[in-house]
Each structure stands twice: as structure tokens, then as C-alpha cells.
Amino acid sequence: MLEATLFGHEKGSFTGAIAAQAGKFEQADGGTILLDEISEMPLGLQAKLLRVLQEREVERVGARKPIVLDIRVVATTNRDLAGEVAAGRFREDLFYRLSVFPLAWQALRQRTADILPLAERLLAKHVNKMKHAPVRLSAEAQQCLVSYPWPGNVRELDNAVQRALILQQGGVIQAQDFCLSGPVTSLPVAAPVEAAAAVAVTTVAENAGTGVSPESAGALGDDLRRHEFQMIIDTLRSERGRRKEAAERLGISPRTLRYKLAQMRDAGMDVEAYLFAT
Incomplete structure (x- = not known):
């Protein structure tokens, strides 16, 4: 109400x-x-x-x-x-x-000078939430961010930065890690399947253990979803199955975590087997 x-x-x-x-x-x-x-x-x-x-x-x-x-x-x-x-x-x-003091805020695409400072701030936020090692944006990634039109404004930028943090390798975010689907004026940013499939998500947990196999997650449709679920499993392992703490570490609500776990089960994954595997 x-x-x-x-x-x-x-x-x-x-x-x-x-x-x-x-x-x-x-x-x-x-x-x-x-x-x-x-x-x-x-x-x-x-x-x-x-x-x-x-x-x-x-x-x-x-x-x-x-x-x-x-x-x-x-x-x-x-x-x-x-x-x-x-x-x-x-x-x-x-x-x-x-209407005491109205302000008309421009779309993000009209404020290109704000894009990189915002991206850096959002990246620092997610690195801190996920307790991740420091990560930086490559020159190509920076150009990609500035060139993209951002129809979803800051929310889309936030999602893209979080996605890139999950997919990056070696502590450097590349343009393809953003997986942006819209038009980019100067850089193609289609994500190569080979590069995405090679990523091992260890962004949160240090105890990787048994991973989520491509076969079990294949029904979910794409590599990004598989990496997301791997991160959830790793975080739950790190927190010894404590969902409230895992959700806080992932930067999501406990309700969202329950929904994600239900998605994993619906996809045919034995969540408990992955969680308690040694």
C-alpha cells in the first residue's frame, strides 16, 4: 500500500x-x-x-x-x-x-564528458561491493563507452559496467566485455563467443571448487548467464551457504538471490550439488 x-x-x-x-x-x-x-x-x-x-x-x-x-x-x-x-x-x-525550482536533465548521450567519470565511479562501487581486486578500463573500453548512445541512460551504463566486471580477464576491461547490443558510432562491440566462453568467473570467491558446467547452463542460452550463475555459486560457497550475506556481497536483495537460484534449478542445475561440491 x-x-x-x-x-x-x-x-x-x-x-x-x-x-x-x-x-x-x-x-x-x-x-x-x-x-x-x-x-x-x-x-x-x-x-x-x-x-x-x-x-x-x-x-x-x-x-x-x-x-x-x-x-x-x-x-x-x-x-x-x-x-x-x-x-x-x-x-x-x-x-x-x-515546480518551485524545475531542472531539465539531459540524456547521457548529450553529456559525453560525464560518461567516463560516471563509469569509473560505478566501477569502483561494484568492485567494492563484490570485494574484487582493482580493475581498470582499457583505452578501447573508454572509447566504446563514449561512443555508445546509451538509450537506457545511467541505469544502462551501470548494468554494462557490472557486466564487464564479471566478464573481464586480467584486471582490464575490454570493449567487448560490455556486451552492448545497440549501435556504436565508431567501435563494433559484439562479444566474441570464444572469449566469453573462456572466462572463469572468480570475481567474488577465492574458493572456486567445482564450476558450473557449460552443459548444465547451456539451456540458459548465453555465456553471460552462465558466468552470473557461477558467481552466485562461488559467493554462496565463500559465505558457507548464508544467503543473506551472499546477497549483500553480490549487491542484490535476498529476494533476488532466491529468484536467481530458482532460475538455476529451472534450467536443470543441481544447485546444492554445486554448492557443497569439494
Whole structure:
């Protein structure tokens, strides 16, 4: 329930509300809250948000007394909000309430000077999360990043950097390690099957043990998926099967890890056999 998530709720205010809970606005009191993709908010909830912005107070679901807030609100969207107002999908009064200091952010392809600094920062983040040895970008990899149009913006760049970290060899990321499928203006970056198949994923664990064989992972369709699953197995081994710790080390949620393990089983892999192999 999005309303309860944002504004909080009292005990017994709805089925499953076994205890009172502060919402995101309360938790951000004295600071800043980011409302991502504000244009996707239902109209009914927009009216409640408008009241919070106007009155500077929030009322939990099931409560009678409002809570005064001292908070700064930043809202983002990838849509034309004025157009959404005209189409009746976004409240006009909320639009003007939010438009105190509007900023139009350019697409990543229009900010080529930002691409390499962003890539370096994202790479450092993933190296730290995965407890990986230092890795650098080759000159060809840097040119590839600058030349690619990035239709998915920073999220796509983040995914490409993480993918390249998994596939790289020798501590140097090459252009083909990004496995970018879209057009590149100056460099072809199709990933050679031979190079990808030769990669042994040891990015997280030091105790590799028995690996995921190409035969068992072949049903998954590509080498990248096999390397991803190998990394999961290696991490679980390193953490002695503790899924919460493994998920944290991989930079994913425990729920995502459970989903990945289910995918591996659906592909015919005996996860437990790989995990406890010596």
C-alpha cells in the first residue's frame, strides 16, 4: 500500500498492520526525500501528497493527529508533466506546487564528458561491493563507452559496467566485455563467443571448487548467464551457504538471490550439488 509506505500507518489501520509504522516522509524529517517517477503516482494519492506539501504535515493511515514535518522534497520524472496535466493524468495544482525550482536533465548521450567519470565511479562501487581486486578500463573500453548512445541512460551504463566486471580477464576491461547490443558510432562491440566462453568467473570467491558446467547452463542460452550463475555459486560457497550475506556481497536483495537460484534449478542445475561440491 503506497499511501502507508509514504505517510505511515497506525496499528490495526488495515489488515496486516500489526504495529504502527512511520512512513518515508516521517523518516526523512529534517532532511530531503526523493520521489522518483512522480508522474506514475495515482491521482488519489496525488491529492494527499498535495496536502502534505501545502500544510507541511503528514497524517498516518488510521491516525487522527497530523505530524508536523520539516522536509525538502525532490521529485523526478521522465515524462512531460505539463503534457500529463493536459491529458488529465496529473493534478495541475500539484504540478505548480512541485515546480518551485524545475531542472531539465539531459540524456547521457548529450553529456559525453560525464560518461567516463560516471563509469569509473560505478566501477569502483561494484568492485567494492563484490570485494574484487582493482580493475581498470582499457583505452578501447573508454572509447566504446563514449561512443555508445546509451538509450537506457545511467541505469544502462551501470548494468554494462557490472557486466564487464564479471566478464573481464586480467584486471582490464575490454570493449567487448560490455556486451552492448545497440549501435556504436565508431567501435563494433559484439562479444566474441570464444572469449566469453573462456572466462572463469572468480570475481567474488577465492574458493572456486567445482564450476558450473557449460552443459548444465547451456539451456540458459548465453555465456553471460552462465558466468552470473557461477558467481552466485562461488559467493554462496565463500559465505558457507548464508544467503543473506551472499546477497549483500553480490549487491542484490535476498529476494533476488532466491529468484536467481530458482532460475538455476529451472534450467536443470543441481544447485546444492554445486554448492557443497569439494
